[in-house]
Amino acid sequence: MKKIILDYKKCARCGLCANVCPEVFGWDSKSSEPFLKNGSKKERGTASAETDEPCAEEAARLCPVAAIEIVNPKKK
Numbered sequence: 325m326k327k328i329i330l331d332y333k334k335c336a337r338c339g340l341c342a343n344v345c346p347e348v349f350g351w352d353s354k355s356s357e358p359f360l361k362n363g364s365k366k367e368r369g370t371a372s373a374e375t376d377e378p379c380a381e382e383a384a385r386l387c388p389v390a391a392i393e394i395v396n397p398k399k400k
């Protein structure tokens with residue numbers, strides 16, 4: 325499992341991650357910002373989740389402001 329961390333302080337609210345990887349990222353239309361499905365709630369400006377979805381890395385790579393960090397990429 326990889327851990328992904330979403331940094332709301334960097335996030336530009338572009339919605340790309342929710343489009344690229346809807347399995348992991350949702351879009352909160354009330355606050356106009358992404359959230360992590362099956363992840364922690366936004367707390368102190370970040371949220372985190374664990375996932376095996378390859379598209380999470382794609383979203384991290386494509387995020388225009390590098391607000392998505394992948395840590396501990398462990399191979400199974």
Ligand code: SF4
Pocket residue numbers: 330334335336337338339340341342358386387388389390391392
């Ligand atoms: S792609 Fe990056 S900047 Fe855009 S909503 Fe997702 S985390 Fe925020």
